[in-house]
Amino acid sequence: MASFCSRPFPASSHLLATDFSRPLKISKLLYLQRKGQFHGSQRASKVLAFYGLTTPPYNLDALEPYMSQRTLEIHWGKHHRGYLEGLNKQLENNNSLYGYTMDELVKVTYNNGNPLPEFNNAAQVWTHDFFWESMQPGGGKIPGHGVLLQIEKDFGSFTNFREKFIEAALTLFGSGWIWLALKTKEKRLAVIKTSNGVTPIVWGDIPIISLDMWEHAYYLDYKNDKVKYVNMFLNNLVSWNAATARMARAEAFVNLGEPKIPVA
């Protein structure tokens, strides 16, 4: 069954593009008819599963001047698209991975820490989808009330969260991502670093926002000035709206306070 909940993001959110020409990310069955079918030959049809490339929920120049159109064109159009096409190519050969939602595919290919060859592509498709939606034009500033309260509870203050986030970004070795995620077991928010394409969903945690720290994400705009990049992201790009929506959905899975059990 095609799933519309392939990422922790309510389908009704205003952040989804209202222009429906944007391809939905669902797994599709594609029946390839071999040539000569019309002539009555009953050859087996080839079944392929593939995923589509989602577009960021804003124009590619909408994040200027903090993230240039050029960066979006290459980051989305080449890197993200490359991972997706690589994944589809790998899936052509591997029918046992057919039919998963993107979330499921990432977890299955992660294989409890012994990643299958498809993991890198699948995870990077997922992480980039999540990343575009973690940003918005006119983003930054401070989160809305609910998220802010939770951050203050788990970090002491928003300033402390900011510091932790920036520190994590600057001390990450190599390529990877910085996340604000809800840790499901501890029932609290935390800043998490991951390498390459790993996402907190493989451990069952729920990501709230992410920042791409691969050099390709910032090099054209900021060269090696990571401090400036991270600050620009927090001040101007991070979508606290998306964070609110994701937190709201997360609360269906994690009890953050005392459960309100109705009394008969």
Added chain:
Amino acid sequence: MALRTLISSSRQTLATGLGLGLQSEARNLGLGFRHARELQTFSLPDLPYDYSALEPVISGEIMQLHHQKHHQTYITNYNKALEQLDEAMAKGDSSTVVKLQSAIKFNGGGHINHSIFWKNLTPIREGGGEPPKHSLGWAIDTHFGSFEALVQKINTEGAALQGSGWVWLGLDKEMKRLVVETTANQDPLVTKGANLVPLLGIDVWEHAYYLQYKNVRPDYLKNVWKVMNWKFASEVYEKECP
């Protein structure tokens, strides 16, 4: 530009927690003072060529950023980590000593690897790209079949490396055998085998090529051979395998 040695001549004498300015020659006088240790700091080696000398293969802009910003940052952080390590060792603070290991491996590795890298490259007019002759050339033919096969292998492994890292042509000095290896992040080649000596390494971190080649790492790998300094690689090889 003159090639300076990796290790600068500046030395710092670190007294122990006693706060005394002991000289570097101080010995244990039996008075309960611990040895004063010298801490060597490292500084950025000069490139043996101008920043623009490797164009059009690698742009001057990349070379300058790579050398003055990236390599320098590794050195700065390496020195800082070593200083912290020294303090922790003097105090017997084992958990700090262990905690610093990853920063030392990353930043120290970054310094080691980049220092080799600058020597692995040379302008075309100074012999960049000329394939190796003599013993290294023969060893390559023996182990890989041909020079082209080696290049192909290195390019394939370099392109397939996920994330950041290096691809190396190394010599196993015990087995007297050439190997192609990759390392992640700034891990030096020895992390893949204690007997491995790097002959040449190619930086496949995105900062090494992104401004010019964008996401097309294979193009960078294809072109970098034009400025490869096989003379240096041969020197290293002949020293280990005379």
